[in-house]
Amino acid sequence: TRSYSITLLPGDGIGPEVISVAKGVLSLAGSLEGIEFGFQEMPMGGAALDLTGVPLPDETLSAARQSDAVLLGAIGGYKWDNNEKHLKPETGLLQLREGLKVFANLRPATVLPQLVDASTLKKEVAEGVDLMVVRELTGGIYFGKPRGFSSNQNGEEIGFNTEIYATSEIDRIARVAFETARKRHRKLCSVDKANVLEASMLWRRRVTAIALEYPDVELTHMYVDNAAMQLVRNPKQFDTIVTNNIFGDILSDEASMITGSIGMLPSASLGEKGPGLFEPIHGSAPDIAGQDKANPLATVLSAAMLLKYGLGEKNAAERIEAAVLDTLNRGFRTGDIYSDGNTLVGCKQMGEEVLKSV
Amino acid sequence: TRSYSITLLPGDGIGPEVISVAKGVLSLAGSLEGIEFGFQEMPMGGAALDLTGVPLPDETLSAARQSDAVLLGAIGGYKWDNNEKHLKPETGLLQLREGLKVFANLRPATVLPQLVDASTLKKEVAEGVDLMVVRELTGGIYFGKPRGFSSNQNGEEIGFNTEIYATSEIDRIARVAFETARKRHRKLCSVDKANVLEASMLWRRRVTAIALEYPDVELTHMYVDNAAMQLVRNPKQFDTIVTNNIFGDILSDEASMITGSIGMLPSASLGEKGPGLFEPIHGSAPDIAGQDKANPLATVLSAAMLLKYGLGEKNAAERIEAAVLDTLNRGFRTGDIYSDGNTLVGCKQMGEEVLKSV
Ligand SMILES: CC(C)[C@H](C(=O)O)[C@@H](O)C(=O)O
Ligand SMILES: CC(C)[C@H](C(=O)O)[C@@H](O)C(=O)O
Numbered sequence: 028t029r030s031y032s033i034t035l036l037p038g039d040g041i042g043p044e045v046i047s048v049a050k051g052v053l054s055l056a057g058s059l060e061g062i063e064f065g066f067q068e069m070p071m072g073g074a075a076l077d078l079t080g081v082p083l084p085d086e087t088l089s090a091a092r093q094s095d096a097v098l099l100g101a102i103g104g105y106k107w108d109n110n111e112k113h114l115k116p117e118t119g120l121l122q123l124r125e126g127l128k129v130f131a132n133l134r135p136a137t138v139l140p141q142l143v144d145a146s147t148l149k150k151e152v153a154e155g156v157d158l159m160v161v162r163e164l165t166g167g168i169y170f171g172k173p174r175g176f177s178s179n180q181n182g183e184e185i186g187f188n189t190e191i192y193a194t195s196e197i198d199r200i201a202r203v204a205f206e207t208a209r210k211r212h213r214k215l216c217s218v219d220k221a222n223v224l225e226a227s228m229l230w231r232r233r234v235t236a237i238a239l240e241y242p243d244v245e246l247t248h249m250y251v252d253n254a255a256m257q258l259v260r261n262p263k264q265f266d267t268i269v270t271n272n273i274f275g276d277i278l279s280d281e282a283s284m285i286t287g288s289i290g291m292l293p294s295a296s297l298g299e300k301g302p303g304l305f306e307p308i309h310g311s312a313p314d315i316a317g318q319d320k321a322n323p324l325a326t327v328l329s330a331a332m333l334l335k336y337g338l339g340e341k342n343a344a345e346r347i348e349a350a351v352l353d354t355l356n357r358g359f360r361t362g363d364i365y366s367d368g369n370t371l372v373g374c375k376q377m378g379e380e381v382l383k384s385v
Numbered sequence: 386t387r388s389y390s391i392t393l394l395p396g397d398g399i400g401p402e403v404i405s406v407a408k409g410v411l412s413l414a415g416s417l418e419g420i421e422f423g424f425q426e427m428p429m430g431g432a433a434l435d436l437t438g439v440p441l442p443d444e445t446l447s448a449a450r451q452s453d454a455v456l457l458g459a460i461g462g463y464k465w466d467n468n469e470k471h472l473k474p475e476t477g478l479l480q481l482r483e484g485l486k487v488f489a490n491l492r493p494a495t496v497l498p499q500l501v502d503a504s505t506l507k508k509e510v511a512e513g514v515d516l517m518v519v520r521e522l523t524g525g526i527y528f529g530k531p532r533g534f535s536s537n538q539n540g541e542e543i544g545f546n547t548e549i550y551a552t553s554e555i556d557r558i559a560r561v562a563f564e565t566a567r568k569r570h571r572k573l574c575s576v577d578k579a580n581v582l583e584a585s586m587l588w589r590r591r592v593t594a595i596a597l598e599y600p601d602v603e604l605t606h607m608y609v610d611n612a613a614m615q616l617v618r619n620p621k622q623f624d625t626i627v628t629n630n631i632f633g634d635i636l637s638d639e640a641s642m643i644t645g646s647i648g649m650l651p652s653a654s655l656g657e658k659g660p661g662l663f664e665p666i667h668g669s670a671p672d673i674a675g676q677d678k679a680n681p682l683a684t685v686l687s688a689a690m691l692l693k694y695g696l697g698e699k700n701a702a703e704r705i706e707a708a709v710l711d712t713l714n715r716g717f718r719t720g721d722i723y724s725d726g727n728t729l730v731g732c733k734q735m736g737e738e739v740l741k742s743v
Contacts, residue, residue, distance in 0.1 A: 117580045147617055152505045168548060174583050179551050186587030187549040190526060194541045220631070222475045225532050229544030255635045256642035259505055259617065273578070277613045277635060284614035 030063040031095040031338055034302070036071040036087065036123075039116060040311025041321035041374075042100025048323035048378030049098060049330045052347060055385050056334070060343040067094065071123070072102030072116035072311075082119025088126045096337035097127065097304045098330060101311035124164055129296035129304050130196070131203040132164040132275065133336070136262075136282040136292060141355040145364055146287030148262075153285065158265040159211060160282055161204040162275025164296055166196045167226070169272045190226045192271065197233040203297070204234075204269035205241040213244045214266035218254045218274055230271065251278070258282055283308055290322030290363040293329035295336045303337040305329040319373035322361040324351055327381060350384035357384070388421040389453040389696055392660070394429040394445070394481075397474060398669025399679035399732075400458025406681035406736030407456060407688045410705060413743050414692070418701040425452065429481070430460030430474035430669075440477025446484045454695035455485065455662045456688060459669035482522055487654035487662050488554070489561040490522040490633065491694070494620075494640035494650060499713040503722055504645030506620075511643065516623040517569060518640055519562040520633025522654055524554045525584075527630045548584045550629065555591040561655070562627035563599040571602045572624035576612045576632055588629065609636070616640055641666055648680030648721040651687035653694045661695040663687040677731035680719040682709055685739060708742035715742070 035050060037043040050066060057064055069087040070078050078084075082102075091097045102116040112118060138146060138156040146153035171189030179185050201217075208215040217234045219227035231248055238246045249257065251274045257264060258278065262285050270278060283289045289309050296304040307325030315321060328351060335344035359380045360369040372380065393408060395401040408424060415422055427445040428436050436442075440460075449455045460474040470476060496504060496514040504511035529547035537543050559575075566573040575592045577585035589606055596604045607615065609632045615622060616636065620643050628636060641647045647667050654662040665683030673679060686709060693702035717738045718727040730738065 112586070115580060121581070147507055147510045147619070148505050149507055169581055171545070176583055176587065181551075181553075183552045184587065185549055185551045186582075186584040187529070187547055188582045188584050189545055189547055191543055191545040193537050193539075193543045195539075220634075222473060223479070223527055224544075224546045225470075225534055226544040226546050228470070229534065229542065252634045252638040255613065255639040256647075259639060259642040261505070274635075276578075276610045277632075280610040281613040281617060281639065284617040289614075 028061050028063045030065065032065045032067065032093070034091045034094040034097045035066050035068045036097060036099040037068065037074070038071050038100040038102040038311065039073040039104050040101055040313045040316040042102065042311055044319065044321050044374045045307065045323040045326040046098065046100040048374060049326040051378060052327050052350070052381055052385060053330045055382055056343045056346045056350070059346065059385065060340065062340060062343055071099065072119050073104050073107045075119060076107055076114060076116065082114065082116050083122045083126070088123065091123065091127060091302060094302050096302045096333045098333055099304060099306035100326065101307065101309065103311045104313040121169065123304065124296060125170065127301060127304055128165060128298040130163060130165040131200055131297045132162040133207065133295045133297070134160040134162060134279040134283070134292070134308060136160065136279070136286050138286045139291070139352070139355065142288045142291065142364055144366055146285060148285060152261065153287065156262045156286060158262065158282060159207060159267045160275060160279040161200065161207055161267060161269040162279055163196065163200040163270070163272050166192055167272035190224065190273070192226050192230060194229070194233055197230050198237055199299070201234045201237040201269060204267060205237065205244050208244045208267035209241065212266040215244050216247045216249055216265055216268050218249050218251050218268055218270040218278065220251050221248070222250060234269065254278055255281060258285060279308070288364050289325070290361065291324050291328065293325055293332050295329070295332040297336060303333065305333040305337060319375055320362055321374045322363050323374050323378050327351060346385060350381050353384035354380045386419050386421045388423065390423045390425065390451070392449045392452040392455045393424050393426045394455060394457040395426060395432070396429050396458040396460040396669065397431040397462045398459055398671045398674040400460065400669055402677065402679050402732045403665065403681040403684035404456065404458040406732060407684040409736060410685050410708070410739055410743060411688045413740055414701045414704045417704065417743065418698065420698060420701055429457065430477050431462050431465045433477060434465055434472060434474065440472065440474050441480045441484070446481065449481065449485060449660060452660050454660045454691045456691055457662060457664035458684065459665065459667065461669045462671040479527065481662065482654060483528065485659060485662055486523060486656040488521060488523040489558055489655045490520040491565065491653045491655070492518040492520060492637040492641070492650070492666060494518065494637070494644050496644045497649070497710070497713065500646045500649065500722055502724055504643060506643060510619065511645065514620045514644060516620065516640060517565060517625045518633060518637040519558065519565055519625060519627040520637055521554065521558040521629050524550055525630035548582065548631070550584050550588060552587070552591055555588050556595055557657070559592045559595040559627060562625060563595065563602050566602045566625035567599065570624040573602050574605045574607055574623055574626050576607050576609050576626055576628040576636065578609050579606070580608060592627065612636055613639060616643060637666070646722050647683070648719065649682050649686065651683055651690050653687070653690040655694060661691065663691040663695060677733055678720055679732045680721050681732050681736050685709060704743060708739050711742035712738045
């Protein structure tokens with residue numbers, strides 16, 4: 028048996044419910060493939076704020092660092108919305124990404140044939156969409172300095188941030204993106220605002236340079252405003268997209284909504300070495316927390332990404348992916364993806380159905 | 386007779402064709418309302434680069450400044466795409482916005498009942514969409530300093546930009562947005578990334594403060610990633626949106642594509658005083674330039690915005706808007722909005738049909 032240590036960060040809202048389902052699925056799929064897991068649950072986000080006064084306790088970060096992979100539920104909620112910046116759940120998430128040095132965020136947006144009706148896009152536009160956004164996650168305007176508040180010559184208050192990228196930061200995310208495209212349909216679209224921003228001009232120049240290492244991948248460039256349009260006009264034109272932290276935040280959310288089922292979408296955040304961070308792209312949904320209504324499949328599929336990208340356990344990953352599809356084919360749906368003729372289930376029962384299919 | 390001087394900036398690609406149509410429509414609608422126009426055509430964008438070596442000649446800017454309003458076609462094209470930054474057509478446009486101090490960019494995105502099928506969104510999601518994006522246009526990361534290229538401690542090249550807003554810049558765009566919302570359905574959604582960026586925290590704080598002056602307008606706040614999703618999920622939830630320069634660039638383009646007919650969408654850019662700048666939101670479409678295929682209606686509707694917002698000539702503006710609807714009702718369509726059962730026309734004939742309806 029191979030054995031791995033997994034840090035579980037249930038977090039806030041529906042986080043604990045979906046993590047509990049994903050943990051069960053991981054265990055079963057693992058055991059069927061000769062894999063053993065040691066799970067350690069740690070506080071994070073609002074839960075950690077209430078417990079310890081900070082959104083990412085040192086113990087949580089060091090446990091995460093020492094494990095083989097980290098699975099996060101969701102963070103945030105109304106209760107902490109007006110906290111000062113360093114006491115926001117979101118700040119804990121940014122500290123975790125920085126602390127784990129997970130610079131590459133992979134966000135697939137796939138329209139499953141079973142769920143094509145969930146999209147607000149016309150069927151012929153939505154069906155067959157299968158794209159991957161590779162978002163730079165530890166640089167750019169999220170972390171750039173100088174940042175803060177000050178006053179200008181007129182004595183007025185100003186707020187400012189710095190969008191900044193160094194060559195090596197662009198090169199490494201570009202390589203991840205080209206490698207990702209290579210495993211898909213060998214088409215990479217780099218998104219920037221190089222007609223206005225110097226940081227984007229360097230981005231475009233470096234991505235173009237790295238492309239020489241990947242002659243088998245077709246590289247195109249697109250401005251971010253156009254990309255936001257093209258995702259609505261014809262999302263099927265995209266295979267792999269690579270972009271900076273803030274544009275990736277916006278475009279990956281837009282792409283996920285195009286699928287119509289954000290309760291289904293996982294993500295992986297990877298570094299050069301060390302454990303990866305895996306989480307559903309949806310939020311903590313405080314309005315339905317604790318009501319057994321959440322869709323656990325995004326977290327279950329995040330566990331599959333953990334196996335594939337984090338641990339190199341491809342068979343166990345595919346076992347989980349197949350189980351999710353089988354469960355959908357058997358007609359089970361949580362409320363967010365429910366449509367006529369299917370069976371409405373809660374979070375727990377959805378988990379049990381997936382277990383039957385594993 | 387009232388008389389006004391209008392600077393026409395045809396620009397590149399399809400720009401000259403659509404400006405020529407809009408000029409004719411302006412003249413006729415004006416004359417029927419007792420308005421006389423003096424038109425002056427000036428070079429701008431790639432056309433100006435070829436003629437004078439710069440994308441915004443001094444003569445063009447001063448002519449624009451001295452006129453009562455400026456109507457722009459479109460700028461840019463493959464030919465100048467690899468120019469250095471200060472020799473890009475886009476740089477001319479940014480200089481024009483800065484030179485005219487037009488800090489408030491109004492971009493309506495309306496789904497006309499006649500064109501609801503053009504949207505890639507399902508009919509029930511698209512029909513009735515009628516929103517206005519108020520984008521800050523002369524500040525933020527587009528103009529913020531410091532910016533440029535340099536090297537970091539490791540001797541690596543870096544590219545950087547500054548996202549920066551001062552209180553007065555936020556206050557004035559917020560007031561325009563509240564005034565705009567007041568003339569619509571009194572709902573304003575301010576979009577920012579205040580969970581991460583200090584510039585956005587100040588933005589949210591000031592917009593909230595200005596809201597006290599407009600107790601009759603309902604103010605909400607939304608993060609930009611969520612806004613990008615909500616525009617796809619349920620665009621009808623929005624009435625008026627206010628946001629910074631870069632988020633406005635992205636979201637207004639996304640919103641325009643949701644209507645499915647970007648060939649129909651106008652924009653207005655307004656300052657504290659002095660002439661406003663009016664332009665279609667579509668680009669220069671070099672692939673169809675000179676082929677009499679362009680849809681001139683976005684520019685015609687921009688001329689209507691010029692009358693309404695630039696000159697306070699509401700009657701003439703409404704005459705043009707009504708003429709455009711009447712022309713659509715009579716079944717005339719350019720290629721970009723064509724659907725079965727209608728009459729396909731070119732740019733010129735579309736212009737002639739609008740003239741008949743004025
Ligand atoms: C919660 C927030 C800080 C975060 C981000 O902006 O990165 C989220 O939107 C995401 O995309 O994971
Ligand atoms: C051409 C470009 C500089 C411009 C912008 O980014 O503002 C355009 O995209 C727009 O939205 O008018």
